[in-house]
Amino acid sequence: MVSQSHLYPPAAFGTSVSHLRVLLFLGVVTSWVEFVRCSAGATEPLHKQIDAVLVAHSGSSGVVAKSTSDASFLRRIHLDLTGTVPNPTRTRDFLADPSPDKRVKMIDQLLESPQYARRMQVVFDVMLMERRASTHIKSEEWEDYLWEAFRNNKSWLQLTNEILTADGIDERTRPAARFMLDRELNVDDVTRDIGRIFLGRDLQCAQCHDHPAIDDYLQRHYYGIAAFIKRSYVFKDPETKKSSIGEKAEGDLEFTSVFTAESEKTSPRILDASPINDPTPGPELYKVKPEKNVRSVPVYSRRLQLAKSVTDPGNVSFRYSIANRMWAIMMGRGLVEPVDMWHATNPPTHPELLSLLADSLLQQDYDLKYLLRELALTDAYQRSSQREEKEFDGEPGNGADFSVAMMKPLSPEQLAWSMMQVTGVVDQQLNSLIAKQDKKEDDQTVVDAVWKEKSLNKALRGNVVIFTSVFGTQGVQQARFDASADQALFLRNGDLIQRWVALKDGLSDRLAAMDDSDVAQEYYVSVFARMPSTEEAKLIESLLVESKDRNADIRQLVWAGLASAEFRFNH
Amino acid sequence: MRRDQDCNGIDHLLARREFLAGSAAGVMGANAIGLGTLTSPASAAALEQQQKRVLQIYLQGGVSQLESWDPKPGTQYGGPFQAIPTSVPGMHISELLPHTAKRMHLLSVVRSINSKIGDHRQGMLFMEKGRRAGEYPYVGSVASRYLAPENSDLPGYIHISKRGINDSTSAFLGARHAQLKLDGDKPPENLIAPSGIEDSADEAREKLRIQFNRRFTKQRSPALTDVYNSSYEAAAKLMKRKAIFEGKALAKDLDRFGQHDFGRHCLLARDLLENGATCVKVTHHGYDTHAENFNFHLEQLGEFDKTFSMLLDDLHDRGMLESTLVMVYSEMGRTPKINSKYGRDHWGTAWSMAMGGCGIQSGAIIGKTNLDGTKVAEREVDPGHLFHTYLSAVGLDSSADHDLSGRSIPIGDPAAEPISELLS
Structure with a gap:
């Protein structure tokens, strides 16, 4: 027991004990000794520890793919941290840079860019709202709120606190109330999504009865969470028309199993933590009494206990869930997969790795940028997505051992921005925005990276929305890639893509102005962010030599690049 | 288990195999099981011939059960219309459905639905998903996933409608099984x-x-x-x-089906089913009759009755009815009580639907409402039971889990089961 105390800061001491209990329960670790060994080596940077755990896990037999090429690393990290592919200048500069630490420098540079905030805004918007329609809070306000949060590297702890406590009255945190408000404070929707998103557990099937197939999802878990929010409701101010959250001081939760017809009562509780009983009520139950057109505020709020209980260090599922989701974003697959289905029969593939990530996050006060940086620095992240010829047997596998980089489909937003970047839409839009700003003689703003990013995002937002409506899905986001005929029709025959491919002074025109022998390199650097192989260059040259309508053929070439699998995936 | 004999035993076996494969997806590779993996070409061809299909006719807004499948003439809330005999001895339906009445030996009626939902969207979701709440695929997406041949020329689930948003229908079954929504008979x-x-x-x-x-x-x-x-x-x-x-519908077809949107949509539905589509849904709008319930039903059902009957005839004549489940349904019924504007309002307590074709016992009446139609009197069911019934009718085991790795999600609500006496 003594050996434990130096592993954790004193404040978190209590948590390591309950943490171990969970691991023992899940059969993840079998002894104190193993637990200590897993936690040792804390002086090493996290990314080294991660790679060490992966090596230890796969044993000596583990064959891993080699480190990926600089070009492929650059495209990968750009998509993951900024949401778009690198432009040709950046690709050329990076390939020419001889310094051995250029990957580290690139990671740090991208993490500080305003595009990083945008990328994270999208990732967390989709994670928290799952492309629901916005009704009570404007999506722009919510997006700005998230953008600012990630620009300032707000911790996940603080973000969660704000999202679960905001009542929509305080203007500074009003957008954070969207999580509850745009679910209409529907008890079932909010309960399920708190379980899924913040705790990594989809308790939907435990709503009407203990889960039929999963022994550790119980009906009382579901209703324990529901009890926090059962008394809250959407209040619409009749004058301002603004929605906010009101709450009643009474109302208990009783639930009945449809299988056994047994009823139980529960106070608010997170999973198996102790229930939080209401304090003995004083003479007044309300700060503001419920009346017609009045938002009632109780003296004791059950809903305000929620954030505290969810983020309590004793509730390990909070940090495990976010660590797992961050891993999945970077690596293409959660250590628990699906990311919201952690239970005894679907345990993490690498339990010791997941606890390492979760505990590091706790020690770093839930600094997500720190975690993403460490993940990007691992050998695992920087592996090739191609296996060596001799060991490749064509077996798909699910990639769960992370011995080879997994392919990640581009999100609708990544796809839209990458296509606009490649075809020249982004550059033209930016130039025209700068020209407009120049006329106002404001030299300072036009060079400002934040101004550029925000203006560009606003100007091209409409195109991104089209992509999210074609490629996005509402509701639980499926990790499994799927593609439908109407999406392919959109890419093949849709006006938007055709316009981009044929953009005046865009990529196709730029290529058309070049000599046959120069086209291949510019094409590959622009579209695929890499140099062509000799064979690939030859193919393009011969295509141009045989061409009867050079301009048209170049446009078809650009289209084929955008429509290719190499473009569709982050690899 | 009579349905196993009638709804092709091999097909049932195939469905089972798919589910078994799901649990071993890691080994066998997800989605690898389908027609393509059957080794004997003869049995594959037989299966393709036996491809089960679903035709959904959705009467949007909530058709009145009293003016359609469960008339109560001469009672307190019965309204002005009479009941007429049908081709099934002893079965009467509203006089607003004279053509359909002659074909009731091809259909069955469920008169005892209590969904407890009087809301358009929630009611529709319950009917489509067989669950009161939560993220589950629609009937059409389930059909697309488990009934559509791998090499089909057409998407598995096509929805013909002039209005409404494009819902996400496939939940965890993925984009390939989401509905392809057609704006009327316009091409995609x-x-x-x-x-x-x-x-x-x-x-x-x-x-x-x-x-x-x-x-x-x-x-x-x-x-x-x-x-x-x-x-x-x-x-x-x-x-x-x-x-x-x-839209090259033949004039003589249009004359039979009717020179209106619903006629054209049903013709397109027939052609799509004939060309290998697995589930086709046609939405007929305009049943939300809070005012002038009787005039509107006279008009709307007049359009529905003839067109639907022609469609049913064509499916029957072409030998497709044995392999096509036909559903005629709404998201709810309408109140027995007639309001001051001669309307009937939203009603989830005691209402009806019709179904027939593949795997469905024809000419049956399931359940019963009381004399005034204000309550279910016998064999109460909800959309959860109906959902199990549709899928069982097309030979799927609705109590099995979906074919997903890492998740255990029952296809139908485990607290409900099929209406067994309705299955043939």
């Missing part, structure tokens, strides 16, 4: 190659795309690229079948 969007790109150029750019892909897939797992590539193949197939969507 982007079906025609862009102007200025000749067929030869179109072919050339496709060839280039495939060439790029071949290079890219080397030494990589083909799982994702195959899915992506197959979406282009599906798009190309759909483009080749564009004639179906070009």
Whole structure:
């Protein structure tokens, strides 16, 4: 027991004990000794520890793919941290840079860019709202709120606190109330999504009865969470028309199993933590009494206990869930997969790795940028997505051992921005925005990276929305890639893509102005962010030599690049 | 288990195999099981012939049970219309459905639905998903996933409607099984190659795309690229079948079906089913009759009755009815009580639907409402039971889990079961 105390800061001491209990329960670790060994080596940077755990896990037999090429690393990290592919200048500069630490420098540079905030805004918007329609809070306000949060590297702890406590009255945190408000404070929707998103557990099937197939999802878990929010409701101010959250001081939760017809009562509780009983009520139950057109505020709020209980260090599922989701974003697959289905029969593939990530996050006060940086620095992240010829047997596998980089489909937003970047839409839009700003003689703003990013995002937002409506899905986001005929029709025959491919002074025109022998390199650097192989260059040259309508053929070439699998995936 | 004999035993077995494969997806590879993996071409062909289909006619707004499947003439809330005998001895339906009445030996009626939901959207979701709440696929997406042949030319789930948003219908079953929504009988969007790109150029750019892909897939797992590539193949197939969507309905067909939207939509539905579509849903709007319930039903059901009857005849004549489940349904019924504007309001307590075709006992009446139609008197069911029934009728085991790795999600609500006496 003594050996434990130096592993954790004193404040978190209590948590390591309950943490171990969970691991023992899940059969993840079998002894104190193993637990200590897993936690040792804390002086090493996290990314080294991660790679060490992966090596230890796969044993000596583990064959891993080699480190990926600089070009492929650059495209990968750009998509993951900024949401778009690198432009040709950046690709050329990076390939020419001889310094051995250029990957580290690139990671740090991208993490500080305003595009990083945008990328994270999208990732967390989709994670928290799952492309629901916005009704009570404007999506722009919510997006700005998230953008600012990630620009300032707000911790996940603080973000969660704000999202679960905001009542929509305080203007500074009003957008954070969207999580509850745009679910209409529907008890079932909010309960399920708190379980899924913040705790990594989809308790939907435990709503009407203990889960039929999963022994550790119980009906009382579901209703324990529901009890926090059962008394809250959407209040619409009749004058301002603004929605906010009101709450009643009474109302208990009783639930009945449809299988056994047994009823139980529960106070608010997170999973198996102790229930939080209401304090003995004083003479007044309300700060503001419920009346017609009045938002009632109780003296004791059950809903305000929620954030505290969810983020309590004793509730390990909070940090495990976010660590797992961050891993999945970077690596293409959660250590628990699906990311919201952690239970005894679907345990993490690498339990010791997941606890390492979760505990590091706790020690770093839930600094997500720190975690993403460490993940990007691992050998695992920087592996090739191609296996060596001799060991490749064509077996798909699910990639769960992370011995080879997994392919990640581009999100609708990544796809839209990458296509606009490649075809020249982004550059033209930016130039025209700068020209407009120049006329106002404001030299300072036009060079400002934040101004550029925000203006560009606003100007091209409409195109991104089209992509999210074609490629996005509402509701639980499926990790499994799927593609439908109407999406392919959109890419093949849709006006938007055709316009981009044929953009005046865009990529196709730029290529058309070049000599046959120069086209291949510019094409590959622009579209695929890499140099062509000799064979690939030859193919393009011969295509141009045989061409009867050079301009048209170049446009078809650009289209084929955008429509290719190499473009569709982050690899 | 009579349904196993009638609804082809092999098919049932196939369904079982798919579910078993799901639990071993890691070993066998998800989605690998389908018609393509059957080793005997003879049995594959037999199966394709026996392909089960679903036709959904959705009467949007909530058709009145009293003016359709459960008339109560001469009672307190019965309204002005009479009940007429049907081709099934002893079965009466509203006089607003004279053509349908002659074909009731092909259909059955459920008169005892209590969904407890009087809301358009929630009621529709319960009917489509068989669950009161939560993220589950619609009937059509389930049909697409488990009934559609792998090599089908048409998407598995096509919805013909003039209104409404494009719902996400497939939940965890993925984009391939989401509904393809058609705006009436207009072709799907982007079906025609862009102007200025000749067929030869179109072919050339496709060839280039495939060439790029071949290079890219080397030494990589083909799982994702195959899915992506197959979406282009599906798009190309759909483009080749564009004639179906070009509204070249024959005049004599239109005369029979009716020269109106619903007539054209039902003709398109017939053609799509005949050409291998697995589930086709046609939405007929205009049943939300809070005012003038009787005039509106006279008009709307007049349009429905003749058209639907012609469609049923065609499916029957072409021998497709044995393999096609037909559902005529709403998201709720309408109040027995007639309001001051001669309307009937939203009502989830005691209402009806009709179904027939594949796997359904025909000419049956399931359940009963009380004398005034204010309550279910016998054999109460809800959309959870109906959902199990549709899927059982087309030979699926609705109590099995979905074919998903890492998740255990029962296809139908485990607290409900099929209406067994309705299954043939």
